[in-house]
Amino acid sequence: xxxxxxxxxxxxxTFASTPxxxxxxxxxSDCGPNLDGGAVVFDRFRDTGTIxxxxxxxxxxxxxxxxPLLCAKAQPAGVVEQRCFxxxxxxxxKRLEEALPVDGLLLDLHGAMVTDEHEDAxxxxxxxxxxxxxxxxxxxxxxxxxANITARMAALSDVIIGFDTYPHVDMQERGKEAARLxxxxxxxxxxxxxEYQQLPLLTMPPMQCTLREPxxxxxxxxxxxxxxxGILTATVSMGFPFADISDAGVSVLITTDNDAELAxxxxxxxxxxxxxxxxxxxxxxxTIEETIQYVREHPDAQPVIFADGSDNPGxxxxxxGTVALAALIDSRLSDAVVGVIYDPETAxxxxxxxxxxxxxxxxxxxxxxxxxxxIEGDAQVCSLxxxxxxYHGPMMRGVEDSLGPTATLLIGGVEVVVSSVRRQCxxxxxxxxxGIEPSSRRLLVLKSAVHFRADYGAMAAEIFDGDxxxxxxxxxxxxxxxxxxxxxxxLDHNTTLQST
Numbered sequence: 001x002x003x004x005x006x007x008x009x010x011x012x013x014t015f016a017s018t019p020x021x022x023x024x025x026x027x028x029s030d031c032g033p034n035l036d037g038g039a040v041v042f043d044r045f046r047d048t049g050t051i052x053x054x055x056x057x058x059x060x061x062x063x064x065x066x067x068p069l070l071c072a073k074a075q076p077a078g079v080v081e082q083r084c085f086x087x088x089x090x091x092x093x094k095r096l097e098e099a100l101p102v103d104g105l106l107l108d109l110h111g112a113m114v115t116d117e118h119e120d121a122x123x124x125x126x127x128x129x130x131x132x133x134x135x136x137x138x139x140x141x142x143x144x145x146x147a148n149i150t151a152r153m154a155a156l157s158d159v160i161i162g163f164d165t166y167p168h169v170d171m172q173e174r175g176k177e178a179a180r181l182x183x184x185x186x187x188x189x190x191x192x193x194x195e196y197q198q199l200p201l202l203t204m205p206p207m208q209c210t211l212r213e214p215x216x217x218x219x220x221x222x223x224x225x226x227x228x229x230g231i232l233t234a235t236v237s238m239g240f241p242f243a244d245i246s247d248a249g250v251s252v253l254i255t256t257d258n259d260a261e262l263a264x265x266x267x268x269x270x271x272x273x274x275x276x277x278x279x280x281x282x283x284x285x286x287t288i289e290e291t292i293q294y295v296r297e298h299p300d301a302q303p304v305i306f307a308d309g310s311d312n313p314g315x316x317x318x319x320x321g322t323v324a325l326a327a328l329i330d331s332r333l334s335d336a337v338v339g340v341i342y343d344p345e346t347a348x349x350x351x352x353x354x355x356x357x358x359x360x361x362x363x364x365x366x367x368x369x370x371x372x373x374x375i376e377g378d379a380q381v382c383s384l385x386x387x388x389x390x391y392h393g394p395m396m397r398g399v400e401d402s403l404g405p406t407a408t409l410l411i412g413g414v415e416v417v418v419s420s421v422r423r424q425c426x427x428x429x430x431x432x433x434x435g436i437e438p439s440s441r442r443l444l445v446l447k448s449a450v451h452f453r454a455d456y457g458a459m460a461a462e463i464f465d466g467d468x469x470x471x472x473x474x475x476x477x478x479x480x481x482x483x484x485x486x487x488x489x490x491l492d493h494n495t496t497l498q499s500t
Contacts, residue, residue, distance in 0.1 A: 001064045001065065001103050001104075001183060001186055001187075002064075002065040002067065002101075002102045002103050003059065003064055003065070003066050003067070003102060003103060003104045003105065003106060003179070003182060003183075003186075004066075004067045004068075004069055004096060004099050004102045004104075004105050004106070005052065005055050005066060005067070005068050005069065005071075005105070005106040005107070005108060006037060006041075006068055006069035006070040006071055006092055006095075006096075006106075006107070006108060007070070007071065007072075007092075007107045007108040007109045007125070008025075008070075008072045008073070008085070008088050008089070008092070008109065008110075008113065008121075008125065009072070009073040009074075009108065009109060009110040009113075009144075010025075010073065010074050010076065010080055010110055010112075010113040010121075011076040011110055011112045011113070011144065011146060011240055011314075011315065011316065012076070012077070012078065012079055012080060012112060012113050012114035012115075012121075012243055012316065013076060013077065013078060013240075013242040013243065013315055013316025013317070013471055013472065014078070014079060014114055014242070014243050014244045014245070015242055015244065015316075015471045015479060016077055016078035016242075016316040016317065016318075016471050017078060017367065017368050017471075018077050018078045018318065018367065019077070019078045019079055019080070019081055020074050020077045020078060020079065020080040020081065020084065021081055021084055022081070022083075022084040022087060022088070024074040024075065024077065025072045025073065025074040025084065025088065027074075027421075028073055028074045028075050029071065029072045029073050029074070030044060030400075030401075031044060031070075031071060031072070034091075035070050035071075035072045035088065035091060036070075037067075037068045037069045037070050037071070037095055038067070038068060041068035041071050042056060042068065044071075044399075045071070045399075047398055048172070048396065048397065048398040048399045049169070049171055049172045049391075049394065049395065049396050049397040049398060049399070050171050050172060050175070050396060050399060051108045051142050051171050051172070051174060051175040051178075052068065052071055052108055052175060053171070053172045053175060053398075054171065054172040054173060054174060054175020054176040054177070054178070054179065055068075055106055055108070055175045055176075055178070055179050056175075057172065057175075057176055058175070058176040058179035058180050058183075059179055062183065064179070064183060066179075067099045067102065069092055069095040069096055069099065070088065070091055070092045070095060071108060072088050073110075075313060075314075075422055075423070076313065076314055076315055076316040077316050078316065079114050079115060079116060080113060080114065080115045080116075080121065081115070081116060082115050082116035082117050082118075084115075085113075085115045085118070085121060089124075089125060089128055092125075092129075093128060093129070093132060096129065096132055096133075097132060100132075100133075102137070103137075103138075103186045104137065104138045104139070104140070104182045104183075104185065104186050105129065105133065105137060105138070105139045105140075105182075106139075106140055106141075106142070106178055106179060106182060107125075107126065107129070107139060107140070107141045107142070107157075108142055108175075109122045109125065109126075109141055109142070109143055109147075110122070110143065110144045110146075110147065111143035111144050111146070111147020111148060111149055111153070111162075111237065111240075112144065112146055112147055112148050112239075112240035112243055114243055114245060119245040119246060119247070119483070120148075120150045120152055120153065120245070120247065122141075122143075122147075122150075122153055123150050123152035123153045123156065126139070126141065126152075126153060126156040126157060127152070127156055130156055138158045138182060138185045138186060139156070139157050139158050139159075140157070140158060140159045140160075140161065140178045140179075140181060140182040140185070141153070141157045141159070141160045141161070141178075142160075142161050142162070142163075142174055142175060142178050143160055143161070143162045143163070143235075143237065144162070144163055144168070145162055145163040145164070145165070145166045145168065145208065145210075145236075145237060145238055146166075146205075146208070146237070146238060146239060146240040147162060147237045147239070147240070147251075148237075148239050148240055148243055148245060148247050148248045148249065148251075149162075149196065149198070149237050149239075149247070149251040149253070150247045151196060151198070151247075154194060154196035154253065155196075157194070158185065158192050158194070159178075159181060159182075159185075159192050159194055159232070159233065159255050160194065160196075160235060160253050160255075161174055161177055161178050161181070161233055161235060162174075162235035162236065162237045162253070164210070164219055164222070164223070164236075165210045165219075166205075166208050166209050166210050166211075166215070166238070166450055166451075167209070167211070167394070167395050167426070167450055167451040167452075167453055167454035168395055168451070169394040169395050169454050171395075171396075177233065181232060181233065190232060190257045190258070191257060191258040192232055192255050192256070192257065192258075193255065193256050193257075193258055193259060193260050193263050194253060194254070194255045194263065195253065195254045195255075195256075195260070195263035195264050195266075195267040196251065196252075196253050196267070197251060197252050197253075197267045197268070197270075197271050197499075198247065198249065198250075198251045199249065199250040199251060199252070199271055199274060199275060199497060200249070200485075200487060200488045200489055200495045200496075200497065200498075201249055201250040201274065201275065201278055201488065201489050201495075202239065202241045202248065202249045202250070202476065202484075202488055202489070202490065202491065203238050203239065203241065203249075203250060203278075203281045203282070204241055204281075204282070204283050204474035204475075204476070205283075205309060205312075205315065205449040205450055205472075205474055206283040206285075206307070206309065206449060206450060206465040206474050207280070207281045207282065207283050208238040208281070208450065209450045209453065211453055211457065213280070214277045214280045214281065215238075215281075218236065218273060218274065218277065219236070221273060222234050222236055222270065225254075225266060225269075225270065228266075230256050230257050230259050230262050231254065231255070231256055231257075231262070231266065232255045232256060232257055233253075233255045234252075234253070234254050234255070234266070234270065235252065235253040235254075236250075236252055236270065236274065237250065237251045237252070237253070238250055239251070240315075241476070241479075242315060242316060242471065242472060242479070244479070244481050244482055244483050244484060245483050245484070246483055246484065246485045247485070248484055249484075249488060250274060252267055252270045252271050252274065253267070254266040254267040254270065268499045271497065271499070272497065272499075275497045278489055278490070282490060283465055283474045284465065285465050285466065285467035285474065285475070286306075286464040286465060286466065286467055287466075287467045287468075288306060288323065288324045288327040288328070288445070288466065288467075288468065289327055289331075290464075291304065291306045291443070291464050291466075292327065292328070292331045292333055292443070294462065294464075295333060295442055295443050296333070298461075298462070300461075301461035301462055302439075302440075302441070302442050302461055303438060303439060303440075303441050303442060303443060303444050303459065303460060303461060304442065304443050304444070304460070304461055304462045304463075304464070305443075305444045305446060305452070305456060305460045305462070305463045305464070306324060306443065306444070306445045306446070306464050306466050307446055307448060307449060307450070307452065307463060307464065307465050307466050308321065308324050308445055308446060308447050308448070308466045308468055309448065309449030309450070309465060309466055309472055309473075309474060310371070310466065310468040310469055310470030310471075310472050310473035310474070311371050311447050311468065311470045311472065312424060312447055312448050312449045312470075312472045313342065313422045313423060313424050313447060314424035314426070314448060314449065314451055315449060315472040316471060316472060317371065317447075317470050317471050317472040318342065318367035318368065318371060318422070318471075319340065319341065319342040319422045319423075319424075319447050320341055320342045320343055320364040320365060320366055320367050320371065321341075321364065321365070321371030321372050321447075321468065321469075321470055322341075322363070322364040322365045322371065322372035322373060322374065322375050323371065323372040323468045323469060324338065324445045324466065324468055325338050325341070325363075325364065325372075325375060325411075325414060325416065325445070326372060326373075326375060328412075328413075328414045328443075328445070329375070329411070329412030329413065329414055332412075332413055333413075333414075333442070333443065334413065334442070335440075335441045335442040335443070336413075336414050336415070336441065336442060336443040336444075336445070337414070337415045337416070337417070337431065337436055337438070337441045337443070337444050337445065338414060338415070338416045338417070338445040339416070339417040339425045339430065339431050339434070339436070339444070339445070339446060339447065340403060340406075340417045340418070340419045340423060340425045340430060340434075340447055341363065341364050341416055341417070341418050341419070341447070342418075342419050342420075342421070342422040342423075343363055343364055343366065343418050343419075344404065344405075344419075344420040344421075345362075345366075346361050346362070346363050346364075346407070346409075346418050347404070347405050347406060347407050347418045347419060347420045348405065348420070349361065350379075350381045350384060350407030350409060350418065351384055351405050351407065353381055354381065354384070355381050355382070355383060355384055356380075356381060357380075357381045358378050358379070358380050358381075359378070359379055359381060360376075360377075360378055360379075361375070361376070361377065361378075361379045361409070361411065362374045362375075362376050363375045363376075363379070363409075363411065363416070363418070368471075370469055370470055370471060371468075371469060371470045371471075372468075372469070375411065375412075377411055377412065378411070379409040379410060379411040379416075380409065380410040380411075381407055381408075381409060382407075382408045382409060382410050382415065382435065383407070383408040383434060383435035384405075384406070384407050384408075385405075385406050385433055385434060385435070386402070386404075386405060386406070387402045387403030387404045387405060387406040387419060387420065387421065387433065387434075388400070388401075388402045388433070389401060389402070389403070389427070389429040389430060389432075389433040390429065391427045391429065392427065392428070392429050392455075393426070393427045393428060393429075393454050393455025394454045394455065395426060395427070395451060395454040395455065396426075396427070401423065402421055403417075403419035403420065403421050403423055403430065403433070403434075404419055404420030404421035405420045406418065406419050406420065406433070406434050407434075408434045408435050408436060415436060415441075417430075417431060417434045417436065424447060424448050424451060424452075425446045425447050425448050425452060426448050426451035426452050426454065426455065427455050428455050428456060428459075431444075438456065438459065439459045444456070445466075449465075449472065449474070476490060476491060
């Protein structure tokens with residue numbers, strides 16, 4: 001059996017001001033300037049906690065020939081330039097034609113990519129693939145839990161399998177599941193029928209977290225549903241609300257073994273479960289001032305984490321916001337860390353000056369005017385490094401990555417990790433490589449909404465969802481939607497759920 005695999009992954013924040021270019025994909029994919037497939041993908045992802053890590057492990061376990069064509073990803077940001085998308089798609093399609101014939105195709109996509117011309121870039125991607133493969137070749141697609149799944153994506157795919165966890169610690173397992181199910185389809189053991197249902201519902205990242213209620217109990221119900229006779233897989237996609245497109249929001253998918261009636265019945269059941277939780281899925285935010293007060297009143301609570309999700313680069317924010325840092329400097333709170341602020345200019349200044357030096361900085365706040373103003377003042381250079389690290393936490397374990405030349409500065413009594421590459425601070429190694437042991441600090445301000453919980457959660461005495469401004473702020477009142485379908489909850493409180 002011969003299977004091909006590949007895809008393009010991007011989570012597009014249409015409210016972000018910085019477009020996503022081909023250079024971003026080349027840098028973040030780390031698969032060479034031509035975004036190579038084949039051996040490069042095997043070397044990068046084998047034995048890692050990623051989707052392609054799962055594809056590879058499942059294929060090797062049962063001696064399936066796997067042909068990775070392209071695995072391109074870029075850090076979430078603004079709309080993907082159309083020329084960039086077209087070039088990557090053309091490379092994928094050319095490599096697919098060269099690989100034919102294949103028995104099936106595994107597509108490693110995100111589900112929330114927007115380009116200059118495509119609101120539903122994944123739908124456009126799969127449609128282009130179908131032009132080459134025809135309708136008979138089985139295609140199994142893996143998507144992020146934040147996918148804005150469209151009817152077109154569902155219709156063009158034999159099966160869509162979404163992540164079950166947020167933080168996304170099950171990527172390898174979902175990759176294995178996809179590869180195993182595709183092999184069963186190719187062998188004729190099952191005949192998938194997939195039912196898709198879109199809910200008139202938007203949710204924000206903090207309460208999409210599957211480590212907390214109500215998502216924890218909901219996913220337990222989903223897993224029990226998947227054990228029922230005739231059901232092959234079930235997916236709840238919570239959507240990405242920072243994409244102003246028609247199809248943003250929550251959807252469900254049920255795939256059965258040749259039982260259309262069961263698929264419809266179970267998709268309705270799952271949709272109604274979610275709809276009942278719609279109010280519980282709206283977040284409650286805490287200001288940095290309230291968090292500082294809590295730290296002062298609870299001296300034995302260490303570390304306390306302030307999740308600065310509004311400036312989360314994992315959702316397209318610039319990662320150079322300064323609102324929390326300014327408040328910490330004003331408060332004179334000791335043993336506080338901000339990680340990671342993206343500021344290549346300041347990092348370069350620190351590296352030129354050397355450890356122990358004092359430099360004059362204009363730190364952060366340089367991308368736009370929505371995340372605070374630059375912090376100006378003297379900063380001591382505490383440590384320097386090249387920023388190379390390997391993810392050790394449950395999410396993306398084993399993947400090598402880089403913050404670029406990185407400096408740890410002390411400014412106004414606050415330690416700040418300053419990077420040259422924009423990365424979400426989701427792994428403790430991202431602070432340790434900069435010389436900071438996170439468990440020894442009183443307060444950690446992390447540029448992350450939820451993913452940090454996978455690795456930092458066990459050490460945290462308390463976690464607060466931050467109330468700061470930004471393009472990833474979990475507050476619908478901050479965004480003016482122009483293209484979103486209406487009515488939709490909670491923007492429209494008279495919204496009702498219609499069953500299929």
